[in-house]
Amino acid sequence: MKKIIDERQELEMMKVERTGFWIMWGVLLLSLLVQSLFLGAGPKQIAGENISFLVGCLIVVIGCVKKGLWGxxxxxxxxxxxxxxxxxxxxxxxxxxxxxxxxxxxxxxxxxxxxxxxxxxxxxxxxxxxxxxxxxxxxxxxxxxxxxxxxxx
Structure with missing residues (x-):
């Protein structure tokens, strides 16, 4: 595929994607906590959210470490x-x-x-x-x- 955006637009898009990811991550974490602590949801009921959360966390951690990034x-x-x-x-x-x-x-x-x-x-x-x-x-x-x-x- 041919890239049709310039470097500035690509940087802006990555900022938007990063913000969206961290908002999604926070909402998913809050959802897991509320469901398990206050709504009494068992592990089977929140397995999908747990797997999604774990996969997202692992991708970020492994990607950062592999690229030599810390914070x-x-x-x-x-x-x-x-x-x-x-x-x-x-x-x-x-x-x-x-x-x-x-x-x-x-x-x-x-x-x-x-x-x-x-x-x-x-x-x-x-x-x-x-x-x-x-x-x-x-x-x-x-x-x-x-x-x-x-x-x-």
């Missing part, structure tokens, strides 16, 4: 891994606690404490591995870019 306002480092792990742990532990409390569980605090420790460790390890690979890809792509521009000298 707009942070770099892959221990401070970033710790802060992101802590924020994620607080959010997911709160959601678990709310779900357990709504269902009348007796051991909410002990379950949440074990969950928080586990999820923090898991998130930190995953972020560390992703950050390490991202830095490796950044160096490899920078070297490849430098090698590609040697013919200009």
């Amino acid at each position: 707009y306002d942070s770099t892959p480092c221990i401070k970033t891994y710790l802060s992101a792990s802590l924020i994620g742990t607080l959010i997911f532990t709160f959601l678990l606690g709310a779900g357990l409390a709504c269902n009348g569980s007796e051991h909410v605090l002990s379950i949440c404490a074990l969950f928080a420790i586990s999820i923090f460790f898991l998130m930190f390890v995953v972020l560390f591995l992703m950050g390490t690979f991202t830095k490796y890809r950044q160096k490899k792509l920078a070297k490849q870019f430098d090698d590609d521009t040697d013919f200009l000298d």
Whole structure:
């Protein structure tokens, strides 16, 4: 297919698509939370939304890591891994606690404490591995870019 838009139009289109994706992602996340926490939907009832959400998340994460991209306002480092792990742990532990409390569980605090420790460790390890690979890809792509521009000298 022949491309009929110029670079400026392509950039604008990508901005629109990015905004649409993140709005869709947020609405899907909110829908999953509302259905599972407040409407009592079981895993079978929200399987399609979960699969769609997971696929979208994986495509973005794998694509960014493969291209050596990390984020707009942070770099892959221990401070970033710790802060992101802590924020994620607080959010997911709160959601678990709310779900357990709504269902009348007796051991909410002990379950949440074990969950928080586990999820923090898991998130930190995953972020560390992703950050390490991202830095490796950044160096490899920078070297490849430098090698590609040697013919200009």
